[in-house]
Amino acid sequence: MGETADRGWAEPLATGVALADGQLRLRWVNPALAELLDIGPRSAVGQSLAVLLHRPEWMALAHRALHEPSPMQLRGIEAPADRSDGGRMDVSMQPLANGDLLLEVHALAPAVAAETPLSATLRGFAHEVKNPLAGLRGAAQLLQRRLDDEQLRSLAGMVIAEADRLAALANRLLRHGGAARLGPVNIHEQLERLGDLLLAEPAPPGIRHDYDPSLPDVHGDADRLLQVLLNLARNAIEAGARTLTFRTRAEPSARLGDRVARMALRVDVIDDGPGVPEALRDTLFEPLVSGRPDGSGLGLALAREIAREHGGELRYASRPGETVFSLYLPMGHGHD
Structure with missing residues (x-):
């Protein structure tokens, strides 16, 4: 790899290829990567790898990759050029015997920005629900003041808190495309909050917990993730479940959409209901599909949209007496 002749295989590739030295300075780039960087192949030589991996955390991973025995992957990271399509790329980094780092860069197809029918439906629903929520909150406040x-x-305080949470969700759906408010989320705290909400209902289910307490926080929107779990639990209760089990586990090499996460957090909502009807199994997560005559068909569709918004996935397995809905969320972000 140290000689120019050894690099001829990479010259005609559409995949970007580069060599960096032990100080992460570019020694050579092929034409495809030079085009992505909007720089001449010769001009790239001697520049820091930061022209490609322009965030400090990505450069830190590149330093680590120099000493790793196997290739390291960065998935779906932002391309360095100011591209109007919001370009992203996958980068593979492999250490070589001479101390260099070999990089392969795959530019990803731009995401389609068109609004989904579900998002449009949800924004309409959010608009309709705001006034009843305000009335509900006001009534709960009056009760709270008058009760001994x-x-x-x-x-009553729980009603107020839930009304505020749902109003905030509605506002975020109506403004700026519903952008999530991301931060550290302790999933067990959300499950405990979910349990409190369910136990306050007129006919509460039995609730069991099977937690892995060693699991770290995930990066997400706490209110939206609670909404996913609440939708899964209420869907199970309305289908006839009498007992719910909340289980958390670490899931290695989990497939999330078109990528594989090195490690994911899996949250299982397990119920003892009759199971998903055979006729609905292929369309269960589609908008306006429901197994109940009075169902809206939005709960599971919304849950899946929020899971995917977090880079995760929602799946299920069902048989009479045991249905498991599993929410997968990536642990760590920016690379696999």
Whole structure:
């Protein structure tokens, strides 16, 4: 690899290829990568690899890759050029025996920005729900002020908190395409909050917990992830489940859409209901599909959209007496 003649195989490739030295300075790039960088192949020589991996955390991973025995992958990261299509790329980094780093760069097809029918439906629903939520919150506030029983005051406070959460969700759906508010999320805290909400209902289910307490926080929108879990739980109860089990696990090499995450957090909502009807199994996550005459068909569709918005996935397995809906979320972000 050290000689120019050894690099001839990479010259005609559409895939970007480069060599960097032990200080992560470019020694050579092929024409495809030079075009992506909008720089001449000769001009690239001697420049820092930061012209390609322009975030400090990506450069830190490149330094680590120099000493790893196997290739390291960065998936779906931002391309360095100011591209109008919001271009992204996958980068493979492999250490060589002479101390250099071999990089392969695959430019990804731009994402389609068209609004999905579900998103349009949800924004319409968000608009309709805001006024009833305000009335609900006001009534709960009046009750909270007039009640002497501390347990009843606590229940009224729960109604207020849920009304505020749903109003915030509605506002974010109506503004700026519903952009998520991302931050560290302790999934077990959300499951405990979910349990409190379910136990406050008139006919609460039995609830069991099977947690892996060693799991770290995930990066996400806490309110939206709670909405996913709430939709899964309520869907199970409305289908006839009497007992729910909330289980958390780490899932290695999980396929999330078109990529494989090195490690994912899996949250299982397990119920003892009759199972998903055979006729709905292929279309269960589609908008306006419901197994109940009074169902809206939006709950599971919304849950899947939120899961994918977080880079995750929603799947299920069902048989009479045991249905498992699994929410997969990537642990760590920016690379696999």
